[in-house]
Amino acid sequence: MWVAEFKVWHKGSPLLPLSEQMDVHMFSQYLNTFEEKGKPKIMRMAVFWGKDKENAIKELYKHTDSEVIFRESDQLFFSQNATRSFHTMVSDKNVFFLGPILEEKGFQWWKVGSNKKENLLRFFERIKQQKGFATIELLSIKDKKIGLLSFSKMPELDERDLEWWKKALQEGYYQYPRKASLEELSKKMGIPYSTLKDHLRKTESFLMRKIGREL
Helix, strand or coil, rough: EEEEEEEECCCCCCCCHHHCCCCCCCEEEEEEEEEEEEEEEEEEEEEEEECCCHHHHHHHCCCCEEEEEEEEEEEEEEEEEEHHCHHHHHCCCCCCCCEEEEEEEEEEEEEECCCCHHHHHHHHHHHCCCCCCCCEEEEEEEEEECCHHHCCCCCCCCCHHHCCCCHHHHHHHHCCCCCCCCHHHHHHHHHHHHHHHHHHHHHHHHHHHHHHCCC
């Protein structure tokens, strides 16, 4: 299976503006589709964290094109019109999303799969043509052996990734308010800023999905 990772911005998202305007981060996941009053709807879930998470959650409740169904702790389950969802507008039967979408600082990070590389490249070009409405950056595209059963399994963390995350935890990076910035951690640990950021994000993604599955 071919897997591509993209960095995306697009108009119409109920979550992207929140992550751009506030100190908040989210993992979002599409759950199912249904019909209500003859109109197709999409059910989604989002997990919030960060300094402004409560304000961001309040704003989602007020979003005109979304309806919050219920809340459990920092998780919100909400619906939106399928015809207004950017993902349904640009996707087709040849590509599908793998895992949750990270939303932070006004961008989304997508992991998309297909049986053919050219399907992912066409998907990429289709979004690139949405000038003024969307932007997309191809971060990686690889041929990986991924079966359907892998969706129910948690990927293993490298021991190094876990150690770096533990060090960040010990230094107060995840406390509120933070006792150490990412720049300070990078210098203290002797690890390049971009490398540390990417590896912490990978670990955070693993842990958030694990928590979500257990809940």
